[in-house]
Amino acid sequence: xxxxxxxxxxxxxxxxxxxxxxxxxxxxxxxxxxxxxxxxxxxxxxxxxxxxxxxxxxxxxxxxxxxxxxxxxxxxxxxxxxxxxxxxxxxxxxxxxxxxxxxxxxxxxxxxxxxxxxxxxxxxxxxxxxxxxxxxxxxxxxxxxxxxxxxxxxxxxxxxxxx
Numbered sequence: 257x258x259x260x261x262x263x264x265x266x267x268x269x270x271x272x273x274x275x276x277x278x279x280x281x282x283x284x285x286x287x288x289x290x291x292x293x294x295x296x297x298x299x300x301x302x303x304x305x306x307x308x309x310x311x312x313x314x315x316x317x318x319x320x321x322x323x324x325x326x327x328x329x330x331x332x333x334x335x336x337x338x339x340x341x342x343x344x345x346x347x348x349x350x351x352x353x354x355x356x357x358x359x360x361x362x363x364x365x366x367x368x369x370x371x372x373x374x375x376x377x378x379x380x381x382x383x384x385x386x387x388x389x390x391x392x393x394x395x396x397x398x399x400x401x402x403x404x405x406x407x408x409x410x411x412x413x414x415x416x417x418x419x
Contacts, residue, residue, distance in 0.1 A: 288318070313411065317363075320376055323366030327378035330410040334385065336393065336402035340366055340375035344398045348377070355389040358382040374400070 260268060270277050270415050294307040305330060306319035315329040327333070338344050345364065352359060361380040384404065385393075393402050 262358075269395045283380055291318070293319070310368075317378060320365075320378075323365040323374075323376040325363045325376060325378060327363035328361050328380050330380065330407055331360070332381040332384050333378045333405040333407065334393075335380060335405060336377045336379070336391075337400040338375055338377060338396075339398045339400075340371055340373055341398060344396070345377065347396055347398070348379070348393055351389055351392045352379075352381070352385060355386055357385045357389060376400075 259265075267277055288308040290353075291306055291308050296303045296407065304321055305317065307317050307411065308313055308314055317327040317329050318324065320335065336348070345362070349359060358381065359379050362377060362384050364375060364377045366375050384406070390402065390404070393399055
């Protein structure tokens with residue numbers, strides 16, 4: 257967007273674009289003491305993500321679509337969808353190692369309780385990977401897709417939250 261989105265103008269910007277915002281709250285006891293779930297519906301499908309806060313300042317992604325995991329939410333992330341089989345993590349690590357991209361943290365989750373199906377991997381990277389590294393990851397037969405997400409570093413608030 258041309259203008260910066262912040263907590264004050266976010267709802268107005270959504271409405272101007274024909275996007276409906278629906279907020280629901282529940283006091284039901286669940287797996288987490290607090291959980292925020294975002295569900296985005298569009299003509300092409302539905303995207304769901306859920307996050308929680310550990311302690312006072314440790315946000316975690318705990319669900320992406322049908323996948324359950326526990327991933328840090330900070331800095332440069334690579335989110336990849338892949339087959340749940342031996343060697344995939346090693347291949348991706350070798351690619352990033354060859355391109356001098358350090359993996360600070362990794363979380364993997366399955367779409368079911370059974371091994372061998374679809375899986376998700378979220379890698380927290382110390383630096384953005386070069387396009388060549390991403391092309392090599394995406395060329396792996398076991399990888400169905402991958403994308404980069406840039407978030408503020410640990411301990412830093414997003415710009416839209418002010419100082």
